[in-house]
Amino acid sequence: MKATRSPSRSEARATLDSDGVLTIHTSSVEMGQGARTILLQIGAEVMGADPASVIISMPDTDTTPYDMSTSSSRTTHSMGIAVERAVSEVRRQLVEAAANLNEISSSDLAVDSGHIIIPDTNVAVSFREVMQATGLPRLDGGATYENPGYLNPDTGLGLASSHWHQAAAYAEVEVDDETGKVRVLSCHASVFAGRVVNPVLAELQVQGSMVLGIGQALFEDIVFDLGYIANANLSEYPLPGYGDLAEEMSVSLLEDLRLGEFHGVGETGVPPVVAAIGNAVTQAIGHPVKKLPITPESVLAIIDVLGKERTR
Amino acid sequence: MNPCPQEVRAVKFVLNSDVVVTESPALLAASELLRSLGVFSVRETCGVGVCGTCTINVDGVAVSACLTPVFRLDGTSVVTSEGLGGPKGELHPIHEAFLAEQAFQCSFCTPGFVLATHALLSDVASPNESDIEDYLSGHICRCGSYANIRNAVLRASRLRHLSDQA
Numbered sequence: 001m002k003a004t005r006s007p008s009r010s011e012a013r014a015t016l017d018s019d020g021v022l023t024i025h026t027s028s029v030e031m032g033q034g035a036r037t038i039l040l041q042i043g044a045e046v047m048g049a050d051p052a053s054v055i056i057s058m059p060d061t062d063t064t065p066y067d068m069s070t071s072s073s074r075t076t077h078s079m080g081i082a083v084e085r086a087v088s089e090v091r092r093q094l095v096e097a098a099a100n101l102n103e104i105s106s107s108d109l110a111v112d113s114g115h116i117i118i119p120d121t122n123v124a125v126s127f128r129e130v131m132q133a134t135g136l137p138r139l140d141g142g143a144t145y146e147n148p149g150y151l152n153p154d155t156g157l158g159l160a161s162s163h164w165h166q167a168a169a170y171a172e173v174e175v176d177d178e179t180g181k182v183r184v185l186s187c188h189a190s191v192f193a194g195r196v197v198n199p200v201l202a203e204l205q206v207q208g209s210m211v212l213g214i215g216q217a218l219f220e221d222i223v224f225d226l227g228y229i230a231n232a233n234l235s236e237y238p239l240p241g242y243g244d245l246a247e248e249m250s251v252s253l254l255e256d257l258r259l260g261e262f263h264g265v266g267e268t269g270v271p272p273v274v275a276a277i278g279n280a281v282t283q284a285i286g287h288p289v290k291k292l293p294i295t296p297e298s299v300l301a302i303i304d305v306l307g308k309e310r311t312r
Numbered sequence: 313m314n315p316c317p318q319e320v321r322a323v324k325f326v327l328n329s330d331v332v333v334t335e336s337p338a339l340l341a342a343s344e345l346l347r348s349l350g351v352f353s354v355r356e357t358c359g360v361g362v363c364g365t366c367t368i369n370v371d372g373v374a375v376s377a378c379l380t381p382v383f384r385l386d387g388t389s390v391v392t393s394e395g396l397g398g399p400k401g402e403l404h405p406i407h408e409a410f411l412a413e414q415a416f417q418c419s420f421c422t423p424g425f426v427l428a429t430h431a432l433l434s435d436v437a438s439p440n441e442s443d444i445e446d447y448l449s450g451h452i453c454r455c456g457s458y459a460n461i462r463n464a465v466l467r468a469s470r471l472r473h474l475s476d477q478a
Binding site for chain 2: 205208242
């Protein structure tokens with residue numbers, strides 16, 4: 001289990017321009033995790049708009065609303081909910097405007113792929129047509145989402161975070177008792193995702209978490225020499241490459257659609273993967289490993305001590 | 313003859329079907345020269361040839377541009393990820409395969425993996441698991457998208473078979 005950064009806050013703004021195009025204004029940073037894709041998907045779904053006609057802004061602190069950080073697996077959860085709320089507000093305004101124009105109750109109207117559907121007649125009016133008829137330059141909605149959390153520094157008591165990430169992992173390893181080298185044979189990570197927005201990207205994130213976990217468990221170690229980092233390049237700080245992967249790697253994403261809440265999956269799978277590998281090595285050599293990374297040297301040292309104890 | 317330090321040499325080579333004629337410090341890393349020529353798919357990261365992000369193809373061989381001095385390019389033909397596709401920006405089947413399999417997250421390593429895949433498929437038409445490991449092991453993907461990269465390599469090899477038959 002891992003907490004999201006708390007307290008933290010995400011703000012989002014959504015606008016529908018007179019041409020019927022929805023723009024989502026957010027400061028979330030795209031770094032390959034797919035933030036832009038999934039925030040756009042969330043916005044399009046809530047609005048009832050065609051995703052191809054939705055624009056998502058680039059982060060620009062001059063113009064886009066506040067976000068605490070794009071980190072700690074929090075964007076889909078925090079910014080996702082803020083976007084959901086901001087777009088809901090714009091949708092409410094649009095439906096109300098369409099209802100007033102047609103002199104009917106807004107609760108009678110449905111929205112589908114960029115159109116307002118008027119019941120009985122089954123007439124579909126595009127967002128653009130509604131906006132032109134209202135004569136308004138734009139509809140505007142803003143929303144904030146906060147994750148509270150505070151631990152008393154004196155007592156360590158309190159609510160650490162209102163939002164937690166849950167994951168579990170399985171690992172099977174092989175330990176060479178002559179060289180101490182650990183090889184991960186198979187690995188499975190299972191992450192609670194609440195509601196998955198984009199299955200392809202979510203699965204890829206958990207795949208990545210497994211690779212990060214293998215690296216942290218077996219290779220990655222920042223070495224300090226007189227306060228300076230002594231291994232600040234990839235030649236001395238090995239990252240998992242293709243040959244370090246487990247032969248079998250699989251992921252599962254658990255959903256709870258009744259809860260319907262987005263959960264971050266970015267790094268959620270990392271901690272249990274590291275622990276699962278550590279536990280598997282412990283079982284293989286019959287003695288707990290207590291230090292990361294689990295290098296061949298550290299494994300051999302344990303095996304040597306165990307061997308001496310046995311011969312004594 | 314190997315150049316002295318600081319020596320400037322005239323070099324002429326083919327870069328993605330364009331002829332490049334330039335004068336350059338002879339021992340400058342090829343990645344630096346290519347960057348100055350606007351080739352942004354060649355991305356230096358470690359600078360010591362262990363990460364694969366600056367891979368280029370020189371006369372059919374995939375090499376690290378950060379370890380290749382400019383004078384070595386003289387008289388060669390250099391291909392980067394940009395040059396694999398068609399003249400009007402058409403994608404190469406390997407590009408298509410990486411897109412179709414979503415074989416990247418941040419995509420910083422992708423051009424290197426694309427060229428490694430190209431080298432692999434040029435040598436081995438139907439690669440098995442150990443061929444893939446051999447050719448891709450010099451490349452690091454920090455997002456950990458290896459599973460999808462593997463699927464992209466297999467898809468590209470299938471696409472190639474299809475285009476060979478056509």
